[in-house]
Amino acid sequence: MRILSFTNCALDPTTGSGKTVMMYSQGLRDLGHEVEVVAPDEFELGRRGGRAPKFRQAVGGWKMLKRRMREGNYDLVEFFGDEFWLATRWLRSQTKRPFLVAHTNGFELLNIERKKAMASPPRGVRDKLRRYTVKQTHERFARIAFESTDAFVSLCDLDRRHAVGEGLYPQKRTATVPPGLDEEYLGRPLVLEREHRVAFTGTWNVRKGVELLTEVMTALMLKDEKLVLDIYGAAGKEAVILPLFPEVLRARIKVYARLTNAEIAEGLGRAKVFFFPTQYEGFGIALAEAMACGCASVTTPTGYGGELKNGDEAMVCDFRDVASMQQHVEKLLHDDELRIKLAQEGWTRAQQLQWPTVVGQLESVYLKWLEDR
Incomplete structure (x- = not known):
């Protein structure tokens, strides 16, 4: 051709x-x-x-x-x-x-x-x-x-x-x-023991659902003093992002500088949950990368997220359902059996890319x- x-x-x-x-x-x-x-x-x-x-x-x-x-x-x-x-x-x-x-x-x-x-x-x-x-x-x-x-x-x-x-x-x-996914994300061993962290990857804008992310994570972090939020893909936006959260939480919110794929994969490999409340995706490569790194994911029915089996490969919430998002992120942080099930199924699915x-x-x-x- x-x-x-x-x-x-x-x-x-x-x-x-x-x-x-x-x-x-x-x-x-x-x-x-x-x-x-x-x-x-x-x-x-x-x-x-x-x-x-x-x-x-x-x-x-x-x-x-x-x-x-x-x-x-x-x-x-x-x-x-x-x-x-x-x-x-x-x-x-x-x-x-x-x-x-x-x-x-x-x-x-x-x-x-x-x-x-x-x-x-x-x-x-x-x-x-x-x-x-x-x-x-x-x-x-x-x-x-x-x-x-x-x-x-x-x-x-x-x-x-x-x-x-x-x-x-x-x-x-x-x-x-x-x-497809970059080689840094594929074939990584599935590590089930994780730190008490939630991760998000994406540009900091309305389409990525960042106002929902802020609302849900504020509520969860105020209840859970050990919970950490990792934000990738928003390098240089600390001055915009941190003031959106109560001052008492800001030390536990990590906005990372521009990282290599290998460094992002390492970070995702430590988090229990990947939270991706995006409002529209043509695919949503960030979600697939997180699943390939063994994160249990909470997302919305758009792009790749719209094709996942809800409750098996990820928790898929309606676009504006803050209560459901908060409930599922919190459950996955504390229910290791469910988290590991989603992580294993999601990891297997992502390896196909x-x-x-x-x-x-x-x-x-x-x-x-x-x-x-």
């Missing part, structure tokens, strides 16, 4: 989306396919980091795609992100064209729904106007991006089912291919679609 891949994220191996694109692409190359990846630094109009990046990527991606179509022949073009609605609509209209795939690191249409569910009522005319503008632009263009492609690949089955339910694709033109395996799945899907076409 000769594949052209457009991505809306930088090819940065320290970010989940960037690493996923890089690993899929290199994996397909290793299997003998030709894969060219075009990142925003090659096509985004204007200065990177400026205003209206989605519009600048839409126009720049369309112009770059037209140039690439003149220069070479491709069997398949994949698009990571809904920014490419102009490109997909234009290419779909061409008589001779490659097969078009929306390959998502997170399904924007479902993410939009989750944002609406989390949003408070609009405040004033300006807020109403802003929401109306977003609906008429970004939401509309996102749907065009998916309507203009032939097939859909997601990281989790929840996104795939939503795409089918929206009538965007027939089921046979959709697939779920999860990402091997990069050679998932790249092989993606290759099979693409070859089958091209053959059917």
Whole structure:
């Protein structure tokens, strides 16, 4: 296969989306396919980091795609992100064209729904106007991006089912291919004796459910004077995070600097519980990494968490159910039998996320679609 891949994220191996694109692409190359990846630094109009990046990527991606179509022949073009609605609509209209795939690191249409569910009522005319503008632009263009492609690949089955339910694709033109885990997380021995710690990994923002994390952990740490909270992935945010907790708790809250994968895996290997109250994930690699390190997990039904067996592989709580989250985290901290059961099942499940395996799945899907076409 000769594949052209457009991505809306930088090819940065320290970010989940960037690493996923890089690993899929290199994996397909290793299997003998030709894969060219075009990142925003090659096509985004204007200065990177400026205003209206989605519009600048839409126009720049369309112009770059037209140039690439003149220069070479491709069997398949994949698009990571809904920014490419102009490109997909234009290419779909061409008589001779490659097969078009929306390959998502997170399904924007479902993410939009989750944002609406989390949003408070609009405040004033300006807020109403802003929401109306977003609906008429970004939401509309996102749907065009998916309507203009032939097939859909997601990281989790929840996104795939939503795409089918929206009538965007027939089921046979959709697939779920999860990402793999880095080698530092896989194959670690399952250590069942743990320190009295709860861990969280993620950027410190609303989508990750940090207000729920703060509420639950404040209540638990006030009751339990030995409990420690470890926060990974939020380096440099101590001045933002610590004031959210009562002063009496702050000495037991560890906000770690940027660490290597091996160092994060070591830290996760000490914690009893991984608490991940995220409100939307395209996959949620942090959850899978924690499970691979033997943490018993409490999470929400999105991304990877939406596919786990509740009560066996993890405790899966409704998105805003603070009482349930608190109850399950506390129970796992003190009920070793239940914690060990979840840790063992979760560890076994996470070991399946091997990069050679998932790249092989993606290759099979693409070859089958091209053959059917």
